[in-house]
Amino acid sequence: MTTRTHHTYILSGRWLAAQMSQPCTLATLPPPPPAVKLSRFANVRTQPPSIASRFITMSTNNQDHHDDLFKQKRILRTKVRKALKSMDPALRAQEDNAIQSIVLEAPWFKSCRRLCAYISCGALREVDTSKVLAEILQSPLKDGDVQVRKKIYVPRVEDKNSHMRMLNISCVDDLVANSMDILEPAPVDGDGNEREDVLQASDPVDLFLLPGLAFDRSGRRLGRGGGYYDTFLKNYQELVKARNWKQPLLVALSYSPQILDEGVISVTQHDVSVDALVSPVGVIPISSAAIDRYG
Numbered sequence: 001m002t003t004r005t006h007h008t009y010i011l012s013g014r015w016l017a018a019q020m021s022q023p024c025t026l027a028t029l030p031p032p033p034p035a036v037k038l039s040r041f042a043n044v045r046t047q048p049p050s051i052a053s054r055f056i057t058m059s060t061n062n063q064d065h066h067d068d069l070f071k072q073k074r075i076l077r078t079k080v081r082k083a084l085k086s087m088d089p090a091l092r093a094q095e096d097n098a099i100q101s102i103v104l105e106a107p108w109f110k111s112c113r114r115l116c117a118y119i120s121c122g123a124l125r126e127v128d129t130s131k132v133l134a135e136i137l138q139s140p141l142k143d144g145d146v147q148v149r150k151k152i153y154v155p156r157v158e159d160k161n162s163h164m165r166m167l168n169i170s171c172v173d174d175l176v177a178n179s180m181d182i183l184e185p186a187p188v189d190g191d192g193n194e195r196e197d198v199l200q201a202s203d204p205v206d207l208f209l210l211p212g213l214a215f216d217r218s219g220r221r222l223g224r225g226g227g228y229y230d231t232f233l234k235n236y237q238e239l240v241k242a243r244n245w246k247q248p249l250l251v252a253l254s255y256s257p258q259i260l261d262e263g264v265i266s267v268t269q270h271d272v273s274v275d276a277l278v279s280p281v282g283v284i285p286i287s288s289a290a291i292d293r294y295g
């Protein structure tokens with residue numbers, strides 16, 4: 001539990017309290033969008049199929065396939081949550097330290113100037129990001145005229161339609177617990193100024209530190225089922241493309257039981273793959289971007 005002791009010194013009590021707080025819940029989040037299910041009676045016929053009914057049959061099959069994928073995802077989420085729950089807390093603390101040290105020492109982290117990172121939630125058993133956050137926020141803003149502190153944007157859930165924003169923060173006290181007990185920034189700062197939204201920023205971020213429930217070595221990522229990250233990443237990647245910026249490196253932080261065999265995680269066309277994983281034993285570069293730029 002050295003990590004927790006360490007946090008006590010570097011982060012505010014509010015952060016710690018939230019880390020140790022009651023389990024987060026999806027009670028306030030929306031159920032997945034209702035499936036637009038076509039009647040199975042469309043398949044019952046004695047005549048050769050018309051073009052219209054062939055379309056309905058195809059759609060029904062697609063819908064069934066889609067339902068199966070979401071069911072597989074749900075089953076896998078339950079399994080991984082169980083595995084995380086049964087993880088020895090001492091091992092978890094050790095892995096939290098190892099993963100964060102690897103991030104802090106990585107060339108892609110050291111060289112990044114702007115990043116989006118999640119604020120870990122202890123109750124969700126997410127890989128801790130408090131050390132990384134503290135390191136960023138404690139570094140001096142400038143060295144002479146040169147900006148040395150990395151600019152950091154963190155998630156804020158805006159509504160129940162998979163909509164989140166990434167807002168700039170400059171200290172841990174900018175964060176308040178939301179209804180799911182995850183720390184997030186208020187839309188305005190203490191001076192009443194709107195926080196900068198990364199989608200409105202004039203410069204791109206170089207890096208995303210991503211949460212997730214499970215990953216594989218081909219870059220597949222299973223989230224918590226809200227679609228928040230997939231939606232956000234798609235929008236951000238489109239913005240980067242439109243502006244001719246360099247795509248950010250997508251790096252997920254993962255405890256060892258969260259790295260699953262290839263093929264186990266089902267994906268849909270919405271799922272955004274990660275470029276690299278950070279496990280307690282090291283970085284696993286996956287995409288050519290990760291291998292070329294940082295491998």
Ligand SMILES: Nc1nc2c(c(=O)[nH]1)N(C=O)[C@@H](CNc1ccc(C(=O)N[C@@H](CCC(=O)O)C(=O)O)cc1)CN2
Nearest residue numbers: 024025026118119120121155180182211224226228229
């Ligand atoms: N730290 C952190 N912040 C984040 C996310 C995240 O995954 N981690 N998000 C990423 O999307 C967004 C919030 N989405 C969330 C989605 C689900 C749950 C949650 O409590 N899930 C429970 C399941 C509850 C249920 O199914 O009823 C769980 O996973 O145990 C929390 C936040 C934005 N901020």
Ligand SMILES: Nc1ncnc2c1ncn2[C@@H]1O[C@H](COP(=O)(O)OP(=O)(O)OP(=O)(O)O)[C@@H](O)[C@H]1O
Nearest residue numbers: 032033222223224225226227228229230231234270
């Ligand atoms: N880019 C997108 N546009 C529209 N809907 C999306 C997009 N990405 C995901 N969704 C929808 O969000 C819902 C949840 O998707 P999924 O189960 O893949 O989430 P997840 O990957 O576990 O969550 P997250 O992305 O927040 O980590 C699904 O209904 C999915 O169709």
